[in-house]
Amino acid sequence: MGRPRTPIGTFGVIATRAQPRGNYVSKARYRDWDGKNRLVQTTGPSRSAAERNLKQKLAERTLYQPGFNGMSADSPFSELVAYWLEDIKIEDRLSRTTRNLYERDMRTLVLPAFKDLTLREIGVARCDYFLKHLAKRSYSRAKHARVVLRLALALAVRHEILPRNPMDHVSRLHRKKTIPDAFTIGEVQDIRAAIKAWESRRILAGPRPDRQLGQIVEVLLGTSARIGEVLAIRLQDLDLEGPIPTARIAGTIVSRKGESTHRQDHPKTDRSVRRVALPSFALHAIRTRLLRTGETDPDALLFGTRARTPHTTNNIRRLLREVTDDTGIENVTPHRFRRTVATVVNDAQGALLASELLGHTDPRITMQHYIQHKETVNPVTAAHLEQAFGKAG
Template structure:
């Protein structure tokens, strides 16, 4: 009968021999991750110390070799480098998401944990860190830090450096109550006036604005598209010959760290690729932009810088802040227009139609984050409640 093989990661009986300097050497046969049995040894002043050192060495045999050995004694900094290398190896993340993960890890997490080994990072340490971040900074930062921590420790578990992910047992983050706020028609018109009049007229030096900011706003209002998606619209994405005119949302502008700004060939999600029919005010803007780039190729962007390069989302956000600050309008971002569109469409056609327009996979996301709650109750209730009116002396209401 064949003798059963020793399971991987286990060792046989420990033997002891004298080592130099009066020390004791403890030895054992160990079946490694590759299935081969090897002799492992360690020394100590006494048998007990030698045995303890041997067991420590055996515990570190299982390793992941990428940027060095990854074990429970590896530093958290080593784990981060291995994790980032693993993300690049998989290559499944959008460049913007990959950059966000690294930024969150280095700015939010590393300053706290870089001095620890993996075995020293416990559930309680992680829980205290996440709660502190949520309390002292923001829920959003705490959530992002929790995400990258969980991903990195998940890799450590997969490569047997630790037994379980310490992020999994931390307390659930409670999102503070919030409410999506849409712009009113009056506010939208005030923004239009502010943008059209910015740095125009006497008293302003230099060339006036090129008019693209107000046009970009009209396209956001007419499509619900994100700012990066609007800046990624090409000539071939626009059809003004149909009635109503349509725009295909099929890309976004990205600015990866250390790389030039460029058009990414897909928007945020697969569902986000969509063809949108636009209102007349957006159609007028699109016709004007097509005239401006009439001599360009079909894949040319309709919104570009003076040098013909893609506009960056950060520059548009910065310019919008400057315009609205000068006009005394606060709290408006490009995403405010997207929430406004979602709310207007919901009031007229329901949340499902709003979700379809925004490119969401379900109306749940649209309701929670984009549609401003309607506080008004159907006025028919007033008629129904007339039955409770006080009676007159003659018994009539």
């Protein structure tokens, strides 16, 4: 049997010698990450200083080994970014939309601040400082930057380029508590009236509005669906003749750079696939739409352009703002209708049903971000307290 090899990351006897100019040099054989023995040396003004420098260099060499991709802790951060983007593309676990968002966030938010640094220079303090200052300008941007920076550095740890992820120890981001904004019933009626007036106005030139905007709003209110989910409803997703008319939410509209707007065959999450009972006002809007189009193809979209292509979500948002601009109601967005539905259902039946309707995986998400809480406590509490503590006679 041959002589057993020393483990990777270990070194032999340190030899220290004086140099002609008064410095000392310390040397040792080191078994490197690829299994080969290499000579490592350092200098110092004294024997002990040279040996301390050598031991520190060997310790750093053990911690920061080159990965199997050829990168090391001394590689530039931009090189890791390119490697990370390629890795998530190969892994193919994320949707293309998510990958595009990650790449945008990395290139616009993180890379400008870290492009001139090596991986070794990216520590906890630097990451913490970066995120806190970004959060002062925008909590949302800091949150997005934190996600992609953590993921990229985690890849460096998994591939043994870095010993630890500095993002594991940065302080938490804190945002000011915001109250979810929902429409009042009166505001919903004002929005309906504004849309009806716009759709009924006389047009001297160009095509008249085909009343889709009002019908889309009714379906938003009747399903709690996201705007992309409503625009992705196909005729085959509708069951209007059963004892309980329903719409199946099973897709969304996607607009990506370099691609035409199209229907994606799944919504935001698996839990978001759901079949929703339709209230009469939403059912009426859908039947009116079908009667107007005369469409019978099961694959056809319920709402679409005159060219039979999907609407973009941004165009519907823009049109909704323009039409309701004179109502005096601020922040008229499709997502605010979703919060309004969540608030109404919560007030009637609680957060669990509201969460189920919205397709959330956790009722806490619904409570925190979608339900507008009322200051007034249920007055029934007064009756209970009167019964318990009221004075007799």
